[in-house]
Amino acid sequence: MVNRGRPSRYCLPCRRRKLQCDLRPEGCGQCRRARLMCQGYRDASDLLFRDETHSVQNKMIARQMARHHHPQPTSLELGLDARARHIFFSLYVFGFSRSLGAIAPLSRSAPVFGHLAATVDATSLAFLVTHLNNMELVRLANQSYLMATRSLSGALAGLQSGGAPEALQSILLLDMYEKMINRNPQGSTSWMIHTQGGISLVETFGSEITLGVAGRDLCARLVTAVVVSCGAAVVRVPDALRTLRGRLNPFYNTVKWRFMGILISIVNLQADLHRAGGISTMDMASRAQQLDIQLARLQETVPLPWRPRTISPVRDHPLIFGTYYDVFADHYVTQVTNGIRAMRLVLHQILSRHSPGNVSSLKTRDITHQICASVPQFILPWARSTQTVSFSPLQRLQCCTLLAPLYIANQVSEDAYMRDWIRGCFEHMADKGGMKMAQEMADLTKTNRGLDYWHVYAMVGSYAFAA
Numbered sequence: 249m250v251n252r253g254r255p256s257r258y259c260l261p262c263r264r265r266k267l268q269c270d271l272r273p274e275g276c277g278q279c280r281r282a283r284l285m286c287q288g289y290r291d292a293s294d295l296l297f298r299d300e301t302h303s304v305q306n307k308m309i310a311r312q313m314a315r316h317h318h319p320q321p322t323s324l325e326l327g328l329d330a331r332a333r334h335i336f337f338s339l340y341v342f343g344f345s346r347s348l349g350a351i352a353p354l355s356r357s358a359p360v361f362g363h364l365a366a367t368v369d370a371t372s373l374a375f376l377v378t379h380l381n382n383m384e385l386v387r388l389a390n391q392s393y394l395m396a397t398r399s400l401s402g403a404l405a406g407l408q409s410g411g412a413p414e415a416l417q418s419i420l421l422l423d424m425y426e427k428m429i430n431r432n433p434q435g436s437t438s439w440m441i442h443t444q445g446g447i448s449l450v451e452t453f454g455s456e457i458t459l460g461v462a463g464r465d466l467c468a469r470l471v472t473a474v475v476v477s478c479g480a481a482v483v484r485v486p487d488a489l490r491t492l493r494g495r496l497n498p499f500y501n502t503v504k505w506r507f508m509g510i511l512i513s514i515v516n517l518q519a520d521l522h523r524a525g526g527i528s529t530m531d532m533a534s535r536a537q538q539l540d541i542q543l544a545r546l547q548e549t550v551p552l553p554w555r556p557r558t559i560s561p562v563r564d565h566p567l568i569f570g571t572y573y574d575v576f577a578d579h580y581v582t583q584v585t586n587g588i589r590a591m592r593l594v595l596h597q598i599l600s601r602h603s604p605g606n607v608s609s610l611k612t613r614d615i616t617h618q619i620c621a622s623v624p625q626f627i628l629p630w631a632r633s634t635q636t637v638s639f640s641p642l643q644r645l646q647c648c649t650l651l652a653p654l655y656i657a658n659q660v661s662e663d664a665y666m667r668d669w670i671r672g673c674f675e676h677m678a679d680k681g682g683m684k685m686a687q688e689m690a691d692l693t694k695t696n697r698g699l700d701y702w703h704v705y706a707m708v709g710s711y712a713f714a715a
Contacts, residue, residue, distance in 0.1 A: 260287045328388065329369050335379070336372035344645045346580045347469050347714075350462040354417050363403045366396035367418040367425075374428040378709060379641070381684050386429070393425055404449075412453035413463045419446045420466065423473050431707045439481055443474045447488050454492065464499055467492060472714070475508055479515040480706040482522045503550050504584045510542050514591055518702075521598070533603035540595040543588050554581050556622070565628070567676060569669050570617065573624035575631065579646040582622050583714065586653040589615050593656050594701050609662075616657040616666065623650055623673055627680075639681030647677050651689050651708040656701045658693050667693065685709070 258269035259276050261284050270277045271289060279286035326334075341348045351368075358364040373389035376382065400418050407415055423442035430439060450457060450467060457463040471493050478485045490512065517535050524532075556574035564571075576582040592615055599607035625631045626646045627639075635643055651674075658670040674690035677683045685708050692699065699707075 255290065257289050257291075259289055328385075329373065329392070332372035332376045333368060336368075336375045339379075339641050340375060340645070343642055344579070347465070347472070350413070350465050351417060351421075353462065354414050358414055362414075363396065363399040363418050364414050364421075366392070366399045367421040370396040371421045371425045371428075374425045378428045379644070381682075389425075389429065393422070393429075396422060396425075407453075409453050409456040412449060412457050413460070413466060416446060416449055416457060416463075416466045416470065419443075419449065420469055420473060423477075427477075427706070428709055431709065440474075440477050440483075443470070443477050446470045447474065447486060447492070450492055451488055454495070458495060464496060468496055468500060468505070471496070471508060472504075475511055475515060476705075476714075479511070479518065480702045482519055482702070484516045484519040485512045503546070503554060506546055507543075507584060507588055510539060510546065511591065514539055514595065517598070518594075530603075533599060533606065536595045536598045537603070537606050540592055540599070543592050543595070547585075547588055550585075553577055554585070556585075558621075559631075565624075566672065567627055568624050569620040569666065572621060573628075573631075574618075574621045575625045576622065579626070579649060582625070582646075583649040586619055586622055586650070589619050590653045590656050590701060593660050597660060612660055613663070616661045616663075619653045619657045620666065620669065623654065626650065627673065627676060637680060639677075639683075644681045644683055647681060647683060647686070648708065649714070651685060652701065652705040655689055655692070655699075655704045659697050659699075659701075 256263055257271065258267075259279065261267075261279050261282070262269035262276060265278075267278050269289075276286040337352075341351060355364060355368060370389060370392040373385055373392050377385045377389055396418070400415065400422070403411065403418075404415060419442050423446070426438055426442060432439075447470070450470065454467075458467055471489060474489045475485055493509070493512075513535070517532060517539065521532060554577065556576045558572050558574055560572045561568060576585065593612065596607050596612050596615075626635070626643060629635050629637045634640065639647065654670050654673065658667050661667055661670075671690050671693045674686045674693065677686035678690065689704075689708065692704075
């Protein structure tokens with residue numbers, strides 16, 4: 249029971265209207281003036297206390313709830329790993345890449361706390377580090393990477409054939425992590441560790457993995473990963489990979505697949521030159537010349553959808569070299585085409601050093617012009633409907649694929665105007681796209697034009713951001 253004090257003796261109309269009642273015995277004067285019926289006065293002896301127990305209990309409960317109440321968030325707050333996964337899948341897997349088709353179905357069927365989920369988390373964080381240039385996330389990415397490698401090691405210990413495709417996908421993702429975080433292939437022991445693990449896995453479970461389309465696609469991606477890794481590390485391609493490629497040949501005949509076959513021979517040639525201390529023989533010069541012929545023939549025989557549409561603007565533009573630029577079907581076609589061109593320039597460099605009479609300066613000039621013509625389609629705001637003055641996230645990835653080809657074009661070109669134009673493109677990418685690596689390329693064109701193509705390719709993360 250709660251003491252509420254003495255109750256008022258005023259009549260009911262005065263209490264309701266909160267007026268001072270005069271308590272006249274013949275009737276309230278306030279009611280008379282308002283022409284209301286006075287209902288009389290209350291006797292204080294009839295009611296001195298009220299039972300307020302229930303009301304007080306309700307107030308106490310409400311006070312306790314308020315003390316322990318956590319306000320609802322005004323927006324959905326996702327963890328950093330969840331945001332990294334979303335960006336990685338939406339931007340890279342489904343928006344940019346043309347070779348990660350197997351990851352989505354494998355991720356859906358894989359255990360939530362399995363090795364594939366762990367490797368996806370690690371690779372997503374590494375992608376966020378490089379794409380946003382946020383080095384504060386490196387520690388978190390490294391922690392996630394260690395967890396992923398431990399999880400995969402445990403799974404490989406008792407691996408059955410049914411889990412081989414999932415394991416190969418995890419290996420390829422960890423290899424991608426290495427290529428994004430570690431940009432120095434010749435000074436790192438971990439640069440090729442995952443691709444070597446992938447080869448060992450395929451040697452053990454190759455027949456089971458290649459039974460399905462998804463497994464064959466993973467093996468084809470392994471071929472690309474190993475060849476490019478060997479090129480950057482200046483070592484020969486292992487014979488086991490050539491065997492795997494021979495097993496896959498009946499299923500693939502794309503431009504990229506044929507290019508990879510020629511690239512294996514180029515990588516082996518460069519490894520032989522490196523092992524010989526740069527001393528060439530007539531056989532090596534002949535190999536370089538034959539490989540250049542093969543690449544030229546591949547360029548001439550690409551299907552019609554791979555051929556560019558040439559645009560000749562009415563007015564000159566500082567971001568267009570010469571009087572025209574080329575628009576390809578997409579960034580994937582552009583990247584493979586420029587990869588072929590860049591390898592031809594690498595072979596021309598070998599020939600110019602060891603067999604000067606067998607290289608044409610006109611061919612070299614034409615190739616550098618073609619590389620320059622492929623650039624405006626990704627940096628001009630009006631070249632494609634999806635582009636803006638300030639680069640979109642997809643646009644930055646597309647421009648990443650141009651950095652290494654532009655560098656070697658700058659390296660071999662004897663045209664000072666072209667070299668200045670290429671440097672201007674790098675600076676434009678850095679300014680409008682926020683691409684730190686493009687600014688580093690611009691600085692390199694001023695201070696160090698003698699870097700090896702594969703070194704630059706690894707330094708700018710071209711393999712990690714390959715479509």
